Amino acid sequence: MISVVLDVIGAALLLVGLTLMTISLYGVLRLPDTFSQLHAQGLATGPGVLAVLASSVATENAAIITFAVLAIVFVTLTSPVSGHAIARSARHRGRRRQVE
Amino acid sequence: MTRTSALMRVVALTAIYLLVLTSLHPGDILTGVVLSGIFVAAARRIRPLGPSPAAPWFRRLVGVPALVGGTLVDVAVSTWRTALWCLNLRRTRPGLVTVPIPACGAPSAAAWGVRVGITPDTVVVDLDEERGRMLLHVIDARDPDAVRAEQLRSYERRQRRVFP
Known part of the structure; x- marks a missing residue:
């Protein structure tokens, strides 16, 4: 019974994650500037990846789930930093262009 | 960073290293300790974060569920808004908003x-803890005051207890 519930939760999380990644890709292609594209990519690198990693509960394998939890912590800490670095350079580039 | 906190960081990083390897082999433990030691020493020289918040650790620990749970709620709501915006189902005006942040240390x-x-x-486009301001790019910048109020409310409710 628990196994079936975990399978359903895993499948739902996988579906949510892949849907978010698809929407993110569409947003990155459609949106006009770097800042807007950063919001779109934030869907994939944040909740999208986290949902896919969390779907590992369906495996019921302690080693895989441990790796997934470590990856979730790593992504949670690094994803905002990478977004910030890109946003900061985009702003500096915009300022430099204005000066030129 | 005190010697104890440096030691705690080395132990935590070594534990993560061993978890990733799923091994307790003495050679792996030694490699983990050496790598963690180098990493902690290098991080300290690159940019010291300054002293940790002065609040007692148990009081900070009590606030962790609110921080994690509240952040998950924020992520879920924000994901929904951004997905609609990406699909052009929600019309907004994105832009930059400066949010004043209360006097807090670098870790906070x-x-x-x-x-x-x-x-x-x-x-987050820019974060200046010395001047006490954070420059954000948001997908809905029509009402900057509402963005500022939401950010400050979120800090008070979710973060202040853990990272004052």
Whole structure:
């Protein structure tokens, strides 16, 4: 019974994650500037990846789930930093262009 | 950073290293300790974060569920808004908003930046804890005061207890 519930939760999380990644890709292609594209990519690198990693509960394998939890912590800490670095350079580039 | 906190960091990093390897082999433990030691020493020289918040650790620990749960709620709401915006189902005007942040140390400002940055509808463009301001790019900048109020409310409710 628990196994079936975990399978359903895993499948739902996988579906949510892949849907978010698809929407993110569409947003990155459609949106006009770097800042807007950063919001779109934030869907994939944040909740999208986290949902896919969390779907590992369906495996019921302690080693895989441990790796997934470590990856979730790593992504949670690094994803905002990478977004910030890109946003900061985009702003500096915009300022430099204005000066030129 | 005191010697004890440096030691705690080395132990925590070594534990993560061993978890990734799923091994307790003495050689792996030694490699983990050496790598963690080098990493902690290098991080200290690159940019010291300054003293940790003065609040007692048990009081900070009590606030962790609210911080994690509240951040998950923020991420879920923000994901929904951003997905609609990406699909052009929600018309907004994106833009930059400066948010004043209360006087807090570098660790608290960094935690604020990570907490805000993980939500897809806000991107941290600049964070200046010395001047006490954070520059955000948000997908709905029509009412900057509402954005500021929401950020400050979120800090008070979710983060202040853990990272004052």
